[in-house]
Amino acid sequence: MESVTLAQKQAFGDAMRKVPLFESERMRFDLYCLRPGQSQAVHRHDDSDKVYVVLEGEALFEIGGEVELLPEGSAVIARSGQPHGVRNDSTTDVVLLVTMAPRPTRT
Amino acid sequence: MESVTLAQKQAFGDAMRKVPLFESERMRFDLYCLRPGQSQAVHRHDDSDKVYVVLEGEALFEIGGEVELLPEGSAVIARSGQPHGVRNDSTTDVVLLVTMAPRPTRT
Numbered sequence: 001m002e003s004v005t006l007a008q009k010q011a012f013g014d015a016m017r018k019v020p021l022f023e024s025e026r027m028r029f030d031l032y033c034l035r036p037g038q039s040q041a042v043h044r045h046d047d048s049d050k051v052y053v054v055l056e057g058e059a060l061f062e063i064g065g066e067v068e069l070l071p072e073g074s075a076v077i078a079r080s081g082q083p084h085g086v087r088n089d090s091t092t093d094v095v096l097l098v099t100m101a102p103r104p105t106r107t
Numbered sequence: 108m109e110s111v112t113l114a115q116k117q118a119f120g121d122a123m124r125k126v127p128l129f130e131s132e133r134m135r136f137d138l139y140c141l142r143p144g145q146s147q148a149v150h151r152h153d154d155s156d157k158v159y160v161v162l163e164g165e166a167l168f169e170i171g172g173e174v175e176l177l178p179e180g181s182a183v184i185a186r187s188g189q190p191h192g193v194r195n196d197s198t199t200d201v202v203l204l205v206t207m208a209p210r211p212t213r214t
Binding site (some may be wrong): 001002003004005006007022023024025027029038043048049051053061063064066070073074075076077079080099101102 | 108109110111112113114127128129133134136137155156158160168169170171173175177180182183186187191204208209
């Protein structure tokens with residue numbers, strides 16, 4: 001059975017770290033790990049939807065021109081075509097569970 | 108911004124309850140809420156992958172003929188064509204976060 005323990009997969013670096021968990025042509029399933037001050041710049045995917053779940057910490061999202069701080073236990077969707085990005089503006093680490101469907105050719 | 112608070116979405120019933128969170132033709136994103144003894148029978152999707160994340164409790168998965176008990180903080184994938192099901196064989200509630208991609212015509 002292809003299972004993972006999310007806490008064991010966390011990995012941080014000098015910039016936001018993406019940790020792949022599962023992948024097929026239908027989806028990508030990753031952890032995004034952000035130290036304080038780290039971010040993913042606003043970008044867009046014209047053919048994929050993305051859902052973020054905040055597993056740890058609180059993350060500042062910008063999606064479709066709106067900005068919102070979402071705490072642990074929140075989920076938010078960036079639909080195809082919507083510009084989206086995320087920043088850790090807090091003083092503690094942020095861990096996000098991120099699904100993209102379908103898997104984009106470039107992420 | 109289309110965000111949800113997962114804890115506020117939990118809902119239980121006389122059988123396993125599916126709570127829709129986000130949906131498009133590309134994916135479904137749901138909570139599955141299982142009281143002790145509740146289950147989803149083994150079934151398969153020939154054109155969709157499914158990822159389960161155990162948010163609360165511990166769940167007994169059967170995927171591709173293998174059976175495994177996974178605790179909170181685990182994630183597991185049932186790839187298209189793999190028979191899969193889940194049961195709450197414990198004495199406490201189970202809450203799963205479930206992604207399917209693409210959205211199947213029947214779930």
